[in-house]
Amino acid sequence: MSDLIQYFREKQLKQSSEQIMKGRCPYCSMQCSMELIEEHIIQRKRFKVKPNKQDPTSEGRLCIKGLQAHQHAINGERVKYPLYKIDGEWVRISWDLALEMIAEQFSSLQQEYGSDSIGVYGGGSLTNEEAYLLGKFARVGLKTKYIDYNGRFCMSAAASAANATFGIDRGMTNQLTEIADAKCIILAGTNIAECQPTIMPYFRKAKKNGAFIIAIDPRETATTKFADLHIKVKPGTDANLAMGMLKVLVDEKYCDETFIAERTKGFEPVLDQVNQVSVATIAKQCGITSDEIRVAARHYGQAETGMIFTARGVEQHANGYQTVRHFLNLVLATGKIGKHACGYGAVTGQGNGQGGREHGQKADQLPGYRSIENETDRKYIADIWGVDESELPRKGVSAYELIEKIDREEIKALFLMGSNPVVSSPNAVFVEKALEKLDFLVVVDMFISETARMADLILPTTSYLEDEGTMTNLEGRVVYRHAERKAPKEVKHDWQIVCELAKSLGKDHYFTYEKVEDIFNELRQASKGGTADYFGITYDRVKNGGVFWPCPDSSHQGTLRLFEKSFHTTDGRAQFHIGHELIRSEKATKKYPLILTTGRLMEHYLTGVQTRRSQELIERSKEPFVEIHPQTALEYNIENDTLVRIESKRGSVIVKSKVTESIREDTLFAPFHWGDFQCINRVTNPALDPVCRMPEFKVSSVKISPVQPVKEKVAQESVVIS
Known part of the structure; x- marks a missing residue:
């Protein structure tokens, strides 16, 4: 008997195998690295995930999404070959036929309607190489000016504000490790505890070291509970709050006059404006107390070191650019920048939100953060690409405006990669009708x-797990992503798809890459001398922990901390911003008396295309909801965990109620990870920021009502009829 058992054990071992693959989480901007262990035991597969203890950013941590990230990659719903729609049904076709059809359709439409009749829509989760290549494909392969990407809905407000203030946009001005030594930290509109959980230990270290942490958010979250002071501001009034804090800093003499005089410009007009505002008036506008403004300002002003972080809560507004600039005024006024544990950070949302916006996916941008309207920049990139400068298109329009062009039938065809605008865009009903x-x-x-x-x-x-390349994390560290799992047989990398499509269009001589590193080397050359200079970064260097940009040559260690000696403006000085107390673009009305704001959940990512196909994640968070205050719920006859309808002048959505005291009485909150009738963006406000074209996701005037069960509704109607 023992011989028989031994025989079966040996047979089982022979039929078993184990593959260890290095990878990098595809979700948030921390870009945590890991090992995925795929075990094959007879006919079964089993997966284990181990965080990389040597990762200099995550320090060996993974959140719930990272631990389950492989689940969507092995999901049986994956598309594994080209699909063509015939009479509403999907039909499998060959790659050759698919590419031929695209080339024929695009060429035919451009011949009839011009080059700009084709639009390109990218994503902030593409690798640096693929983001770069998509921009090149639009301008060289298609010669269209209409390209933008979903990062427009993520980082555009912070990016434009940083560029205007500092002359450069890198998500964080300092390394994450410096957070531990900051004595005051302001978290404005960011719920990092749920959106970027692996960053939290840095803030815990700071708190342990005596930091005073201020969280600004209209709702209570895991982040606000961690803070020493939670300012429960009315949605859309964050800029007013920042102005009130600056008023206190000026009046109580917490400003660094030497820094202001030597390293900034434009403070006098700001000072004149601040002298005309009242803290009490601002407090009333924000729905908070004057004491909260004063306490926050004093802690930040008195602290020897301090950092401010912003995210979508203050950025996704039709005044998001100005709002971020008001917070940057606080940084400049106190001189808390360019020094250890002093700086600013825009907490990037998407996996490659930083790198994705640097190399040409944006409507007005060329690689290296160059401007498509600048003649010198155009000439430089045209030479790299081997085309005449006059052949490069000029700037196009932002992501939502691109949809408006489609609605007006100015854009006839769309090539979309790495995005889901039907769910991610505001005014989603309109977007679907336009497409x-x-x-x-x-x-x-x-x-x-x-x-x-x-x-x-x-x-x-x-x-x-299958697509090699580089990513740029929220610190500005360019990191390498291994891709050691074999892809399904007919599935191609994004960069391969672009190159093969270019070949079908007769433009293959511009896209002669044999491997992804070839694209990166061209990107390095294209970025040389630009604001986002990657020239000194090589694959060998990024494989060894990553390199911070700017990095102008191979002997440069990378720029770990920005602005130590000067800013990236023409005169080396940072620019203060004068603005006005900002009024929300959409106010509560008699018909739509409540304000809706939106955000993320820990278990999900963006529109949920990937995380809703992870069994573990969807089990933890199966459906969307709307948070409503108990007093508000009572007023509108809404019970907990029941279906409710949220309506705006743009559309309606049905979700379940979640009655909680964590939200303001005048505010509703709903996550945006679901589609169809559960898509909260069916009601959100498409008003655009005049500078960065960021939509107003965070302030939408709505009404809410219980959804009556069908039987109850019929019974009521019967009574009325009788």
Whole structure:
């Protein structure tokens, strides 16, 4: 008997195997690295995830999403070959036919309507190489000016504000490790405890070291509970709050006059404005107390070191650019920048939100953060790409405006990669109707997302476990992403799809890359001398812990801390901003008496295309909800955990109620990770920031009502009829 057992054990071992693959989480901007262990035991597969203890950013941590990230990559719903829609049904076709059809459709439409009749829509989760290549493909392969990406909805307010203030936009001005020594930290509109959990230990270290932490948010979150002071500000009034804090800093003489005189400009007009405002008036506008403003300002002003972090809560507004600039005024006024544990950070949301916006996906941008309207920049990039400068298109429009162009039928076809605008855009009902007008929609995705469902053609792409490349994390550290898992047979990398499509269009001589590193080396050259200079960064260097940009040459260690000696402006000085007390673009009315704000959950990422296909994650958070204060719920006859309808003048959505005291009485909160009738962006406000074109996601006037069960509704109608 023992011999028989031994025989079966030996047979089982022979039939078992183990593959250890290095990878990097595809979700938030921390870009935590890990090892995925794939075990094959007879006919079964088992996966284990181990965080990388040597990772200099995550320090060996993974959150719940990172631990389950592999689940969507192995999900059986993945698209594994090109799909063409015939009479509403998906039909499998070959790659050759798919590429031929795209080339034929695009060429035919451009011949009839011009080069700009084709639009390109990218994503902030693409690798640096693929983001760069998509921008080049739009301008060289298609010669269209209409390209933008979903990062417009993420980082545009902070990016434009940082560029205007400092002359450069890198998510964080300092390394994460410096947070531990900051004595006062302001977290404005960021719920890092749930959105970027692996960053939290840095803030815990700071608190242990005596830091005073201020959280600004209209709702109570895991982050606000961690803070020493929670300012429960009315949505859309953050700029007013920052102005009130500056008023206190000036009046109580917490400003660094030497720093202001030597390293900044434009303070006098700001000072004149501050002298005309009242802290009491601002407190009333923000729905908070004057004491809260004073306590926050004093702690920040008195602290020897301090840092301010902003995120979507203060940025996703039609005045997001100005709001961030008001917070940057606080940084400049106190001189808390360019020194150890003193700086600013825009907490990037998407996996490659930083790198994705640096190398050409934005409508007005060329690689290296160059401007597509600047003649010198155009000439430099044209030479790199081997085209005449006159052949490069000029700037296009932002992501939402691109949809408006489609609605007006100025754009006839769309090539979409790494995004799901039917769910992620504001005024989503309008977006869906606009996309229905396209003559031809091509979507590159791993799954049939809500947008892919509308496509004429879907092209299958690889997952993060299969697609090699570089990413730029929230610190500005360029890191390497291993791709050691074999892709499904007919699935291609994004960069391969772009190159093969360029070949079908007769532009293959501009896209002669044999491997992804070849693209990065061209990116390095294209970024040389630009604001986002990657020239000194090589694959060998990024594989060894990563390199901070700017990095102008191979002997440069990378810029760990920005602005130690000067800013990146022409005169080396940072620019103060004069603005006005900002009024929300949409106010509560008699018909729509409540303000809706939106945000993320720990378990999900963006539109949920990936995380809703992770069994563990969807089990933890199965459906969306709306947070409503008990007093408000009582007023509108809403019980906890029941279906409610949220309506704005743009559309409606049905979700379950979550009655909680964590939200302001005048405010509702809902997550944005679901589509169809549960898509909260069906009601959100598409008003755009005049500078950065960021939509007003965070302030939408709405009404709320209980959804009556069908039987009850019929019974009521019967009584009325009788």
